[in-house]
Amino acid sequence: MSVEPGWYVDPADRETRxxxxxxxxxxxxxxxxxxxxxxxxxxxxxxxxVTPVAPAxxxxxxxxxxxxxxxxxxxxxxxxxxxxxSGHGPxxxxxxxxxxxxxxAxxxxxGTxxxxxxxGVPPGWAPGWPGRPPEPRPHxxxxxxxxxxxxxxxxxxxxxxxxNVLVNGWFVWRWLEELTPYWREAFRRGMEGNTSSEGxxxxxxxxxxxxxxxxxxxxxxxxxxxxxxxxxxxxxxGKRVMRIRAVPIEADQPLGFGxxxxxxxTLGMPTLLWPCFGIGLLIxxxxxxxxxVDHPLRRALHDRRALTVVVEVPATTGPPAxxxxxxxxxxxx
Numbered sequence: 605m606s607v608e609p610g611w612y613v614d615p616a617d618r619e620t621r622x623x624x625x626x627x628x629x630x631x632x633x634x635x636x637x638x639x640x641x642x643x644x645x646x647x648x649x650x651x652x653x654v655t656p657v658a659p660a661x662x663x664x665x666x667x668x669x670x671x672x673x674x675x676x677x678x679x680x681x682x683x684x685x686x687x688x689x690s691g692h693g694p695x696x697x698x699x700x701x702x703x704x705x706x707x708x709a710x711x712x713x714x715g716t717x718x719x720x721x722x723x724g725v726p727p728g729w730a731p732g733w734p735g736r737p738p739e740p741r742p743h744x745x746x747x748x749x750x751x752x753x754x755x756x757x758x759x760x761x762x763x764x765x766x767x768n769v770l771v772n773g774w775f776v777w778r779w780l781e782e783l784t785p786y787w788r789e790a791f792r793r794g795m796e797g798n799t800s801s802e803g804x805x806x807x808x809x810x811x812x813x814x815x816x817x818x819x820x821x822x823x824x825x826x827x828x829x830x831x832x833x834x835x836x837x838x839x840x841x842g843k844r845v846m847r848i849r850a851v852p853i854e855a856d857q858p859l860g861f862g863x864x865x866x867x868x869x870t871l872g873m874p875t876l877l878w879p880c881f882g883i884g885l886l887i888x889x890x891x892x893x894x895x896x897v898d899h900p901l902r903r904a905l906h907d908r909r910a911l912t913v914v915v916e917v918p919a920t921t922g923p924p925a926x927x928x929x930x931x932x933x934x935x936x937x
Contacts (some may be wrong), residue, residue, distance in 0.1 A: 607740060612639035710882055738902050747902050748848040751909035752894055753914055757892070759842030760830065767825045775818045793813035815879055821916035823875045827868060835864035838912075847917040850907070859912065867910035 607624060613636055614622045622631035623644050628772065631645030739747065746902050785805040835842050838849035838859050850859060850867070877884030891905040896921070898904070901913050 610643070623911065652774055707716075738848045741851060742901070742913050742915055743851065745851075745856075745918065748846075748914040748916050750902065752846045752848050752916070753893075753895065756840070756842035756846040756848060759845055760840050763841060764822075764826050764829050767823050767829065771825060772818055775814055777816060779811055779814040782808055782814065819878055823872065826872050826875065826928045830865045830872065831868050832859070834867065835859050835861040839917075847919070848914055849917055850912045850914050853911050853913055859910070863910050863912065865904045868911060870906035871904070 607626065609624055609626045611621050611634075612624050614620045614629070614633055617633065619636050621636050622633045623638060623640075625629045631647075635641060683771060781824050786823060789804055803906070809896070830840055836858060838851055843849055851857070852859065852863065871888060874884035874887040877887070877916060894904045895902045895907075898908075901907075903913055
């Protein structure tokens with residue numbers, strides 16, 4: 605996934621900001637606190653080649669010692685004579701300060717700006733990963749790591765389980781009562797080596813109805829716990845503890861009820877399929893590990909559906925400072 609073009613902080617110099625065109629840095633840098641223009645910077649004028657001034661009566665560039673076989677900077681008129689350098693043959697190097705391919709002084713052999721790596725890799729990029737952009741920072745915030753997200757989800761599951769003990773406990777107790785005679789007799793026969801199923805106590809229809817009620821109540825409790833909190837500020841209790849929150853990709857704002865509901869249904873609605881041979885649990889497991897394979901935004905399946913991303917909440921040690929020139933979203937492309 606390519607990074608959108610825009611003005612970002614230069615990884616080589618955090619005090620400046622440059623324009624990223626989707627493939628590389630473009631134009632000159634500006635101070636980091638300056639307001640960047642709308643769109644890319646204007647093209648820089650090409651460097652004016654410096655033509656050596658030859659003394660009167662000097663030979664032409666084709667025969668003057670000290671010049672390479674190929675002429676230096678292009679010129680619409682006839683070739684200018686080069687400065688004589690006594691003691692050098694016709695295969696001597698280019699004029700002082702010029703590269704082997706007639707680039708301006710200080711440029712590399714492929715015309716790359718000073719300080720850049722091979723093949724035009726911008727400064728500050730990791731060696732061995734040419735062309736790989738730095739980690740994105742949606743709205744200037746760091747992406748939440750998978751460890752934080754997992755711990756936050758486990759905290760939320762523990763709280764939802766506690767709610768189920770209070771609300772769903774009676775239904776679970778009645779369901780176990782209906783199943784206990786069947787499983788007790790099946791276990792006794794298994795210990796005796798009897799594999800016959802004849803004469804086992806039947807499982808009543810009430811056990812099936814109780815199972816459906818348990819699953820529906822558990823799903824409703826999860827919905828009531830997560831969706832309103834996520835709609836308000838993108839945080840459940842677990843996310844508050846781990847200092848992370850979910851935000852829309854396009855803007856740093858609350859999710860709203862519709863987006864929070866779409867996000868939850870992808871992960872929470874499969875709970876209704878738990879009795880179907882654990883299909884719902886398998887779907888939720890795939891969703892839970894999907895951030896490990898999503899790059900570069902580390903989104904789970906429910907994040908991709910709701911167009912959200914989970915970021916870290918920066919620690920605040922005092923009142924926020926006012927800024928007359930707010931920075932654009934993102935510290936790096």
